[in-house]
Amino acid sequence: MSDPGVSVVICVYTEDRWEDILAAVSSVRAQSYPALETLLVVDHNPALLDRLAEEYGEQRTARAAGGVRVLANAGPRGLSAGRNTGVAASRGAIIAFLDDDAVAERDWLRRFAEGYADPKVLAVGGRTVPVWASGRRPAWFPAEFDWVVGCTYRGLPPGRVRVRNVLGGNASFRRTAFDAAGGFATGIGRDAGSRPLGCEETELCIRLGRARPDAVLLIDDRAVIHHRVPAARERFGYFRTRAYAEGLSKALVARSVGATKALESERRYATRVLPAGVARGLRDALLARPGGAGRAGAIVAGVLAAAGGYLVGSARARRGEATFSVVPVGSAGPVTRAGPAARRTAEGTRHG
Numbered sequence: 001m002s003d004p005g006v007s008v009v010i011c012v013y014t015e016d017r018w019e020d021i022l023a024a025v026s027s028v029r030a031q032s033y034p035a036l037e038t039l040l041v042v043d044h045n046p047a048l049l050d051r052l053a054e055e056y057g058e059q060r061t062a063r064a065a066g067g068v069r070v071l072a073n074a075g076p077r078g079l080s081a082g083r084n085t086g087v088a089a090s091r092g093a094i095i096a097f098l099d100d101d102a103v104a105e106r107d108w109l110r111r112f113a114e115g116y117a118d119p120k121v122l123a124v125g126g127r128t129v130p131v132w133a134s135g136r137r138p139a140w141f142p143a144e145f146d147w148v149v150g151c152t153y154r155g156l157p158p159g160r161v162r163v164r165n166v167l168g169g170n171a172s173f174r175r176t177a178f179d180a181a182g183g184f185a186t187g188i189g190r191d192a193g194s195r196p197l198g199c200e201e202t203e204l205c206i207r208l209g210r211a212r213p214d215a216v217l218l219i220d221d222r223a224v225i226h227h228r229v230p231a232a233r234e235r236f237g238y239f240r241t242r243a244y245a246e247g248l249s250k251a252l253v254a255r256s257v258g259a260t261k262a263l264e265s266e267r268r269y270a271t272r273v274l275p276a277g278v279a280r281g282l283r284d285a286l287l288a289r290p291g292g293a294g295r296a297g298a299i300v301a302g303v304l305a306a307a308g309g310y311l312v313g314s315a316r317a318r319r320g321e322a323t324f325s326v327v328p329v330g331s332a333g334p335v336t337r338a339g340p341a342a343r344r345t346a347e348g349t350r351h352g
Contacts, residue, residue, distance in 0.1 A: 004093040004116055005036045006109050006172070009086030011079055012100045013043035015051065020101040020228060022055070025068060027103040027225075033110035035067065036092045041082040043073045080184035080200045083168075087178055096172035099150065102128070102227040111223035112172045115160070122177040122208060122215040125166025126223025127152045133231040139291025141234070142299050144277040148242045149229045152221070155273035160220040164265050165205035170225045177215070181208040199249035206253070236298070243302040247309020248316075255317040274299055 008028050012021050021040070028038050040056075042049040049072055056068040071089055075081030087095050096112055098104055108126065115124035128151040130137070137143075143154040150169050157163075166172075184200045208215055232238060250266070277299050284292025 004113060004174075005091070006033070006094045006096055006113060007086075007090035007092030008035045008038045008096045008098055008109070009041060009083060009090065010038065010098050010100050011041045011043060011073075011082035011086065012048065012052070013045055013082075015045070015048050017100055018051075021052070023103050024098055024100055025056075027105075027108075028098065029067070030106060031104070031109045032106050033113055035096075035109060037090065038068045039086045039090055040068065040070045041073055041086045041089075042070065043079075043082050044077050076186055078186055079168075080186045083200075084183035084186075087175075087183060090175075093175050094172055095175060095178075097168060097170070098225065099169035099227060102169060102225045105224040105226070108223050108225060111220045115218050115220055116174060118216065120214055120216045121218055122174045122180075122212065123166050123205060123217040124172050124223070125163070125217075125219045126170040126225060127219075127221040128167065128170045128225050128227050130229045131226050132229050132234060134234055138234050140236070140294030140298055141239070141291075142277050142281070142295040142302075144273055144299060145239065145243070145302050147246075148239055148302070149227070149233050151227050151229075154277065155269055156219065156221075158221055160218055160222070163217055163219050164209070165202045166217060166219060168201035169227065170223065171201060177208050177212075180211040180215075199246070199253050203253045236301075239298065240301060240305045243305035244309040247306040247311070248313035249309075250306070251310050251313025251317055254310075254314070270303065274303060 010021070010024055010028075025038055025040070028035050040052055042052065049070065052070045056070055069089070071085065073082045074085045074088070083097060086097075094112065094116060096109060111126065112124045115121050130146060130149055130151040132138070146153040147167070150167075152167070181204060183204075185203050205217055209217070233242075278296045281292045281294070281296030281299065284290075285296065286292075
């Protein structure tokens with residue numbers, strides 16, 4: 001296997017996750033397939049920037065020190081701009097993304113690198129396992145909704161398989177993917193001061209498929225990371241809020257790339273995976289197994305919340321209240337694009 005050179009980007013924003021950030025970096029340093037470099041992109045937090053620069057022996061110039069570079073998000077606040085900053089500053093032919101509250105298993109990068117042996121492969125994602133703050137999954141929390149906490153959910157196919165999109169907290173892209181499709185769209189994904197939005201990687205992957213129809217995107221469930229789930233995210237209130245926010249985000253994606261492509265995978269999920277999950281929950285309730293009724297109810301509530309968010313988001317998009325921008329990686333600013341499915345304006349908005 002030739003060495004494509006993998007840069008790892010970890011976007012960070014709060015000192016509250018200090019120990020998690022150090023653990024994430026340590027897991028990258030322990031890889032059986034060494035990373036070319038690790039880039040810590042700090043999202044508009046000067047105190048955290050200085051503290052990390054001191055930790056890894058760097059100044060603001062982001063000079064390499066032991067394979068770790070610390071740099072400030074060069075774009076607007078938010079995860080998408082942070083990732084774009086990391087891509088623009090990286091040197092590898094492959095760019096991998098790891099959440100700041102996750103740790104990667106030893107062969108994580110090796111599994112990614114293996115996928116790129118095929119030159120048509122432009123993205124490889126992995127499997128994300130939840131680490132519950134309480135020590136175990138809440139009895140009511142359905143595995144079909146593990147995407148709510150940023151993890152791989154029941155219904156995704158096992159093994160190494162071709163997919164429409166990878167999941168951003170455990171993903172990698174060939175550099176040429178960004179050359180073809182541009183960067184992550186700002187105004188869709190997470191912002192430390194907003195609702196828990198998402199879908200920025202979904203929109204990018206769909207856009208990539210349109211720019212490169214021959215592109216292959218994979219998920220390899222042997223590329224494993226373990227993602228911490230804090231106690232606040234084990235509660236039903238967060239579950240419902242995150243499902244609603246997903247609906248808002250999906251509406252923006254549909255506005256960008258069209259509802260047919262944006263909801264292609266979701267239709268199978270909603271018509272096959274979720275009904276089976278409700279049936280399992282009801283069966284477990286009849287058998288007096290803990291949490292069965294709760295899981296069935298949570299699935300129904302999650303679907304209704306996501307549907308409500310989608311309707312609200314669609315209405316906002318039609319009125320022009322919800323917009324976002326796509327930035328070519330390394331450029332000075334966003335590009336406005338218009339097409340049959342959408343018009344992307346030059347300013348991204350924050351939902352709050």
